[in-house]
Amino acid sequence: MSGLKKRSRGATVGVAPAETRRIGRPRNEETRKVILATTLKLLESETLQSISIEGIAREAGVSKATIYRWWSSKASIVLDAFMEHHLVRTPMRHDLPPAEALVDHIAALIDSYSGWAGRIVAQIIAEGQSDAALLREFRERFQYGRRAAVREVLESWRQQGGIPAHVDLELLTEVLYGPIYARLLLGSAALHRDFADQLASLVFSMFGLDNASGRRP
Amino acid sequence: MSGLKKRSRGATVGVAPAETRRIGRPRNEETRKVILATTLKLLESETLQSISIEGIAREAGVSKATIYRWWSSKASIVLDAFMEHHLVRTPMRHDLPPAEALVDHIAALIDSYSGWAGRIVAQIIAEGQSDAALLREFRERFQYGRRAAVREVLESWRQQGGIPAHVDLELLTEVLYGPIYARLLLGSAALHRDFADQLASLVFSMFGLDNASGRRP
Amino acid sequence: MSGLKKRSRGATVGVAPAETRRIGRPRNEETRKVILATTLKLLESETLQSISIEGIAREAGVSKATIYRWWSSKASIVLDAFMEHHLVRTPMRHDLPPAEALVDHIAALIDSYSGWAGRIVAQIIAEGQSDAALLREFRERFQYGRRAAVREVLESWRQQGGIPAHVDLELLTEVLYGPIYARLLLGSAALHRDFADQLASLVFSMFGLDNASGRRP
Amino acid sequence: MSGLKKRSRGATVGVAPAETRRIGRPRNEETRKVILATTLKLLESETLQSISIEGIAREAGVSKATIYRWWSSKASIVLDAFMEHHLVRTPMRHDLPPAEALVDHIAALIDSYSGWAGRIVAQIIAEGQSDAALLREFRERFQYGRRAAVREVLESWRQQGGIPAHVDLELLTEVLYGPIYARLLLGSAALHRDFADQLASLVFSMFGLDNASGRRP
DNA sequence: AGTTAATCGAGACGGTACGTCTAGTCTTATT
DNA sequence: AATAAGACTAGACGTACCGTCTCGATTAACT
Numbered sequence: 037m038s039g040l041k042k043r044s045r046g047a048t049v050g051v052a053p054a055e056t057r058r059i060g061r062p063r064n065e066e067t068r069k070v071i072l073a074t075t076l077k078l079l080e081s082e083t084l085q086s087i088s089i090e091g092i093a094r095e096a097g098v099s100k101a102t103i104y105r106w107w108s109s110k111a112s113i114v115l116d117a118f119m120e121h122h123l124v125r126t127p128m129r130h131d132l133p134p135a136e137a138l139v140d141h142i143a144a145l146i147d148s149y150s151g152w153a154g155r156i157v158a159q160i161i162a163e164g165q166s167d168a169a170l171l172r173e174f175r176e177r178f179q180y181g182r183r184a185a186v187r188e189v190l191e192s193w194r195q196q197g198g199i200p201a202h203v204d205l206e207l208l209t210e211v212l213y214g215p216i217y218a219r220l221l222l223g224s225a226a227l228h229r230d231f232a233d234q235l236a237s238l239v240f241s242m243f244g245l246d247n248a249s250g251r252r253p
Numbered sequence: 254m255s256g257l258k259k260r261s262r263g264a265t266v267g268v269a270p271a272e273t274r275r276i277g278r279p280r281n282e283e284t285r286k287v288i289l290a291t292t293l294k295l296l297e298s299e300t301l302q303s304i305s306i307e308g309i310a311r312e313a314g315v316s317k318a319t320i321y322r323w324w325s326s327k328a329s330i331v332l333d334a335f336m337e338h339h340l341v342r343t344p345m346r347h348d349l350p351p352a353e354a355l356v357d358h359i360a361a362l363i364d365s366y367s368g369w370a371g372r373i374v375a376q377i378i379a380e381g382q383s384d385a386a387l388l389r390e391f392r393e394r395f396q397y398g399r400r401a402a403v404r405e406v407l408e409s410w411r412q413q414g415g416i417p418a419h420v421d422l423e424l425l426t427e428v429l430y431g432p433i434y435a436r437l438l439l440g441s442a443a444l445h446r447d448f449a450d451q452l453a454s455l456v457f458s459m460f461g462l463d464n465a466s467g468r469r470p
Numbered sequence: 471m472s473g474l475k476k477r478s479r480g481a482t483v484g485v486a487p488a489e490t491r492r493i494g495r496p497r498n499e500e501t502r503k504v505i506l507a508t509t510l511k512l513l514e515s516e517t518l519q520s521i522s523i524e525g526i527a528r529e530a531g532v533s534k535a536t537i538y539r540w541w542s543s544k545a546s547i548v549l550d551a552f553m554e555h556h557l558v559r560t561p562m563r564h565d566l567p568p569a570e571a572l573v574d575h576i577a578a579l580i581d582s583y584s585g586w587a588g589r590i591v592a593q594i595i596a597e598g599q600s601d602a603a604l605l606r607e608f609r610e611r612f613q614y615g616r617r618a619a620v621r622e623v624l625e626s627w628r629q630q631g632g633i634p635a636h637v638d639l640e641l642l643t644e645v646l647y648g649p650i651y652a653r654l655l656l657g658s659a660a661l662h663r664d665f666a667d668q669l670a671s672l673v674f675s676m677f678g679l680d681n682a683s684g685r686r687p
Numbered sequence: 688m689s690g691l692k693k694r695s696r697g698a699t700v701g702v703a704p705a706e707t708r709r710i711g712r713p714r715n716e717e718t719r720k721v722i723l724a725t726t727l728k729l730l731e732s733e734t735l736q737s738i739s740i741e742g743i744a745r746e747a748g749v750s751k752a753t754i755y756r757w758w759s760s761k762a763s764i765v766l767d768a769f770m771e772h773h774l775v776r777t778p779m780r781h782d783l784p785p786a787e788a789l790v791d792h793i794a795a796l797i798d799s800y801s802g803w804a805g806r807i808v809a810q811i812i813a814e815g816q817s818d819a820a821l822l823r824e825f826r827e828r829f830q831y832g833r834r835a836a837v838r839e840v841l842e843s844w845r846q847q848g849g850i851p852a853h854v855d856l857e858l859l860t861e862v863l864y865g866p867i868y869a870r871l872l873l874g875s876a877a878l879h880r881d882f883a884d885q886l887a888s889l890v891f892s893m894f895g896l897d898n899a900s901g902r903r904p
Numbered sequence: 905a906g907t908t909a910a911t912c913g914a915g916a917c918g919g920t921a922c923g924t925c926t927a928g929t930c931t932t933a934t935t
Numbered sequence: 936a937a938t939a940a941g942a943c944t945a946g947a948c949g950t951a952c953c954g955t956c957t958c959g960a961t962t963a964a965c966t
Contacts (some may be wrong), residue, residue: 050908060915061957085383089948099918104949161438162379166302171440179441201404202458209450210441215424215431221438222394223388225427236422241419281938307926316939321928493960494910501912519817524952533913538954569698595872596813600736605874613875636892641885644875655812655872657822658830659861668858675853711933711941717942742922750944755923907966917956925948934939 045166056245071103072117075110080152084114111163111170118156119177128185134193135240137165141186142212149220150227158220183209212239287313288320289334292327297369301331301376316434328380328387335373336394345402352457357402359429360449366437375437396424400426429456504530505537506551509544514586518548518593545597545604553611562619568627569674574674575620576646576665583654584661592654617643646673721747722754723768732847733801735765735810762814762821769807770828779836786891792837793863794883800871801878808873816895834860863890 058187059245074096078087108112126144129137129172149157157178164171190205199205215235255419293311295304306327324330343361346354366374374395379389405421415420432452436442512521523544527534540549560578563571583591591612598605624639633639643644649669654658725747729738740761744751747808777795780788800808808829815822841856850856867888870876 039911040916055383058915059913061917083383089949090945093918099920101919101951102917104937156383158438162382164440165375165438166300174439176438179439198311200458203409207455210435211428211452211455214435215427216431217439218427218431218434221382222392222396222434223381223385225391225907234421235428237961238424238428239419241417251373267913284938305926306928314939316941318930318940319938322937491908493908493964495912496964497911498962517700517817522952523954531913533915534954535914535956536912538910559852585731592816596816597811599813599872602874603805609873611724614875616702617748633874634892637889638885641889644866645886648869649861650865651869651873652865653860654851655816656826656830656868657815657819658826668861672862675851709941710933714942715931739921740923748944750946752925752945753922753943756942774956900958905966908963910966911961912959912961914958916958919953920939920951921953923948924957925946927945927947927948928943930941930943932940932952935937 067098067102068106070122071098071113074098074242075113077118079114079156084111084156084163089113109170111160111167112173114156114160114168115173115177118153118160126182128189134189134196134198135188135236137211138186139191139232139236141189142216142235143180143229144234146227147217147229149216154220154227161217161221183213183250208239221244234242264328283324283328284315284319288315288330289337292330292334296331296334296373301328301373301380306330326380326384326387328377328384329390331377332387332390332394335370335377343399343433345406351406351413352408352415352453354428355403355410356449356453358406359433360446361453363444363449366433371437371444378434378438400430403429425456481621485679501536502540504541505532506554509547511550513548513590518545518590518597523547543597543601544606545594545601547605548590548594549604549607549611552587552594560616562623568623568630569632569670571623572620572627572646573666575623576650576669577663579652580661580666581663582594583650588654588661594680595655617647620646642673689846693801701850709891718749718753719757722749722764724770726764726768730807731888732770735762735807735814735819740764759893760810760821762818763824765807766821766824766828768841769804769811777833779840782788785847785849786839786887788882789837789844789863792840792885793867794833794880796833797867797878798880800867805871805878824885859890 061090066241071092075087075092078092078095087110089100089103090100092110092113093103103113107116126141126148130142133139148154160170160174164174185203186209191201193199194201194203194205199208212235216231219227219231225231271286286307292304292309295308295312302328306317308402309315309327309330310320324333330372338342341411343358345358349357376393377387381391394413402425404422407416407425410416411418411420416425429452433444433448434445434449474547480618505526509521512526512529521544523534523537526532526544526547527537528615537547541550545641560575566574567595570667582588594604598608620643623627624633624642626633627633628637628639633642650661650665653661660664722743726738726743729743729746740754743761743764745751751826753766757832758767770816777792777799779792783791799805809823811825815825837860838856841850841859843854845854845856846851850859863886867878867882870882871877876882
């Protein structure tokens with residue numbers, strides 16, 4: 037449940053709080069918040085690499101030990117902070133036909149990644165290259181839900197006859213997401229809105245579908 | 254000319270040596286080699302992040318100042334070392350039909366990235382997230398030539414009627430490369446040989462082409 | 471009363487206990503014992519300097535706050551522990567002639583200080599250099615009684631004609647004890663049994679007394 | 688050679704400098720001095736225990752690493768600083784008769800130890816209780832010369848017939864010094880000038896000597 | 905039986921220092 | 936010049952304790 041230091045506390049997401057107050061001085065929720073907020077604030081002007089746990093502690097008016105007690109690395113703080121304060125909103129609309137919902141979703145993702153959020157995600161992934169646990173956590177917290185939603189839409193699209201039976205939907209998802217992450221990380225080209233349309237167009241045209249509707253003409 | 258420190262020396266690649274011997278003790282070629290070799294050796298057991306210029310100097314029996322004189326960061330040393338000692342060989346075969354040449358090329362790339370080379374490339378890109386110059390250099394030295402070759406093959410394939418006119422070849426290239434880099438950097442799935450086939454299959458099937466030959470049935 | 475935190479409990483030295491049981495949960499005697507025992511156990515393998523209140527609490531399975539409630543420093547815990555569990559036995563024998571009783575006593579002291587007890591005493595004195603209260607307490611609890619006993623013996627020896635009238639007995643005590651503490655703390659020479667004999671011999675000879683009996687020949 | 692970190696530099700005390708300038712940036716003598724001076728300054732208002740290497744570095748405007756490169760502990764810095772800036776002057780006068788020279792010397796020592804120098808010496812010895820190397824170094828640098836000088840005087844005094852042949856001079860030295868260090872470290876009584884006279888008186892009287900001259904009446 | 909006062913454990917917290925490490929820069933000597 | 940050796944500042948690293956604090960649970964004596 038995040039790159040948090042292992043704490044037996046439990047409290048899995050969604051589960052009823054149960055309020056099993058444990059003995060000992062309780063954790064100060066305010067402290068947790070100020071750490072995450074400070075981290076985000078620092079990230080507005082600095083690189084993940086350039087900020088330090090020392091700096092976060094100093095800026096947040098918090099002891100280093102407190103940070104180390106709860107997080108294992110600065111990247112996992114960022115992960116938490118990012119999830120909490122800036123939860124990327126790239127919903128999958130269920131009121132649109134599959135093709136449109138998909139384009140809408142991808143466009144939102146690209147839009148989000150084209151700015152500040154993209155820089156942060158890129159840096160988390162970068163840190164993940166030398167921190168396997170972080171990378172896994174990133175996948176689980178950022179991608180798991182999203183991928184499932186995309187998968188669902190693709191399924192329903194297929195049922196409407198839009199996608200041939202032999203196409204591997206998982207692979208298709210990778211083909212859609214891959215180029216976006218590649219641009220994000222390699223900086224080979226900017227992440228503009230048009231890129232969403234281009235990507236979709238390509239896929240649509242590949243299936244011989246109409247651009248706008250995703251339906252066979 | 255790499256992430257080398259700016260040196261007025263010049264000597265652009267390919268220009269005749271001219272042997273403009275300058276005053277003073279000449280640069281020791283041996284030193285340059287031992288630095289690059291040591292760097293690669295260290296990369297076999299350590300992360301790019303975990304190695305330090307201090308460590309390279311120590312291990313190579315070389316002064317830190319000497320390294321700083323010629324390179325601007327450890328990542329640029331790695332770039333040089335990687336290019337020199339391990340030049341990735343993912344040639345584009347011209348004796349095969351376009352579809353096959355493409356699959357062959359992609360398979361070679363995936364194969365290369367599935368091992369040690371992949372880890373290094375991933376780490377260079379990671380470093381590149383906080384070092385724009387490095388990232389640009391990586392693109393220029395690693396991708397420029399490759400992309401051009403792919404482009405060429407795609408063009409000839411189109412001329413043979415394999416790719417519809419409305420498909421943007423540049424975009425198609427991104428769709429082919431993107432998922433590979435995404436897997437490399439996100440670690441969402443392993444880079445196995447089959448992935449090359451799957452990718453190609455998808456693209457082929459998208460154009461309604463035959464799997465094996467890339468020709469319309 | 472030891473380096474105990476000031477507690478209104480009272481019980482001034484000598485005053486009748488009166489058993490003024492106060493309201494509230496009474497102090498847990500078990501806890502007190504386990505803290506002292508643990509401290510001694512730790513001192514067997516570690517330096518006073520190297521052990522920490524945190525460590526004592528951890529090892530004793532006791533809350534840090536509990537320790538802080540009753541003692542003001544780790545050295546005062548050691549003082550208590552040392553007094554309680556290892557009360558140094560360097561009695562003054564009253565069945566021997568003064569000279570012999572004295573040598574016996576000094577020999578016992580040296581013997582005691584030559585081992586584990588010596589290391590602890592030395593470390594308490596060391597701590598005392600930056601904790602005046604501790605040093606005073608050490609003097610009161612360790613030396614007060616002993617010095618008085620020595621004084622008594624010296625008096626009776628003088629009455630038997632062994633010590634000239636002009637000799638300051640207090641000073642003589644210092645001359646006997648001083649070299650022992652100096653060796654203990656400076657480590658200039660080992661604290662062997664012979665040292666007791668040498669010391670006594672010197673003093674005896676100074677007064678022109680016979681070595682064995684302390685009587686004038 | 689002090690608690691200095693082992694450095695192959697050599698330059699044993701007294702040996703001609705030889706000026707074997709070695710390669711590399713030479714040590715900055717200014718830095719060394721400012722560290723020692725700062726340390727002494729801090730010791731005027733703080734305990735050895737309470738000062739920290741961190742604090743010395745901060746106050747001296749010097750990097751911690753520089754301190755750690757040359758000294759192994761704060762106590763060894765103090766030892767150096769004390770030797771350098773405050774070399775205790777307790778000379779042995781050779782123009783006086785042995786008895787007087789001895790009293791003079793002891794009085795000077797007591798005088799010196801009764802103030803600031805005494806506090807520092809006490810604290811070095813205290814630190815030495817958990818740092819054997821430091822204690823040894825203290826003995827060598829502070830006591831070696833002094834003891835030899837005292838020994839010499841005692842020898843000449845004996846030759847003049849003042850000290851009986853059977854008295855162990857080494858032991859006599861301990862009897863003279865011991866009570867001083869005991870008072871210094873136990874704080875049982877103040878180190879006043881009179882103590883020198885009292886000590887001498889006792890010793891003189893022990894040998895049946897005249898107080899003033901150290902000669903038999 | 906309920907109140908009150910204290911003890912005690914668990915553990916969070918802001919601090920401070922530890923000793924190590926690396927980045928870069930600088931100084932000197934050597935080639 | 937270029938290189939080597941190494942001193943130096945600056946500052947982060949992650950750990951360990953410090954002494955204080957909050958909390959819940961416990962334990963008696965006193966209502």
